[in-house]
Amino acid sequence: MASESMRLVRRYLPAQRLVHWIGVLTFLTLLFSGIALLVPPLAFLAAGGTSRLIHRIAIVPFVLLPIAYVILNPKQTKELLVESFTFTRDDLEWFKHMPAYFFGRTKGLPPQGRINAGQKLHHATTFLMFVIVAASGFVLLFGKGQLGPDGLALAAMAHDLSMLGLTVMMIGHLYFTLLYDALNSMLTGFVTEEYAKMEHPKWLEELPPNAFVVKSKEGDQTSAPKAKSP
């Protein structure tokens, strides 16, 4: 037990984790303040405009944060978008294994790069839904009183359905995260080599040696690794 140590791989930059977690916080705030208008028992949250105020405040970071990230990290953004919208033969194979993967079976998964096919689908859908939910939200916010019955219904349906898409995506995202013990990667920015081998072998092969760090198991588990291998 004394010599326990493991190799970790850097997966997310601090800025990416920050965007992710603020995104989580604002998304959940928007979801629950918005759902007050859909679920009658929660209507009391909306009375007097409480949920409306919270909803409007949360819009600011929700919309500005991704924009700020895109402006500050154009290279990573471009990479992410290109990767997320490029589907290969391996990805199609991966989708065939998706039902088994959903039930905890990783054996026989075709080798995946940095982003696996499920994550690609998740990213691509999230990106599109984000645009729709934000656009329809602005229509609802600034068009109030001028939309007419059909305009209101269209904007609200787009808003509801894109939010449904995002919420189901989030549930699936959380599901796979917990199922395959992936939460740490977004908390610390690192994943274990074992995990990378299981989920992203193609990515692991392409990584430069300095992407690895050795972490002692005796230390605090949540603290960031200090020693870097040469």
Add this chain to the structure above:
Amino acid sequence: MATRYAFSIDLDRCIGCQACVVACKTGNEVPLTDSFIAVRDIVRGQSPNFFGSFAHQRCFHCGDAACVSVCPTGALSKWNGLTVVDVDKCSACGYCTDACPYKVPHITDNHVSKCIACLDLVKDGESPWCAQTCPSQAIKFGEREAILASAKTRVATIAARYPNANVYGETQLGGLGLLMILLEKPAVYGLPEKPEITLRLEAWQQVVQPASVGLTLTAVAVTGLSFIIARRQHLREKAAAPAPAETAAEGKSAEVRPEQSAAESKERKENG
């Protein structure tokens, strides 16, 4: 069956004096900048053949009220045929302002504002302020059947002078709670002949909203249940792969050092 109340406004009798507007404002303590009802002159035609009348902009208390169906908080509801307001429940979302085919409800001071049918008076067996005040008795209030019958009688009476006279609101939107005795066709007053709750609005309310909530809950339930199965499967796979020394399962060679899997099983226990 519960009583169904209704107003009627007789445009042959209305003299456009605005007394109802003032009575409504005063009686309901409506702020100066706001108004539940409005009366404006309309003049149609070319000299010398003018047609003049008064258009009343106020809640029609629709039988099937679009505002009530879109209201997410129950601030708008039906009470004995009248569309009534509970300001305390209002979230000022503004759905009603867009959904109403007559563009009646509006948002003022962070809540909905429209005719409230002087509910307190009505519950005490009195008529709303506008009906009480009208000096030419153009505005009536009472049980809808009686109001409708008297409106039809009035139309028959004035038919000689106004051949296009009609009762507006007998059948529209499940029957309106405000019947207008019009001297000309509805279009002359800017009223839609056949107003309806649009298909899109119904699709949003009846399909998209419940589906959004339902599918989200379904996703939670499905992932929740399959997690139990999937997690077990994953842990079995994980235990089998790196530790042939311990279990010799599936004859797979060790890809990962054993101490790692030991650390993980420790972690697993911690995670419960």
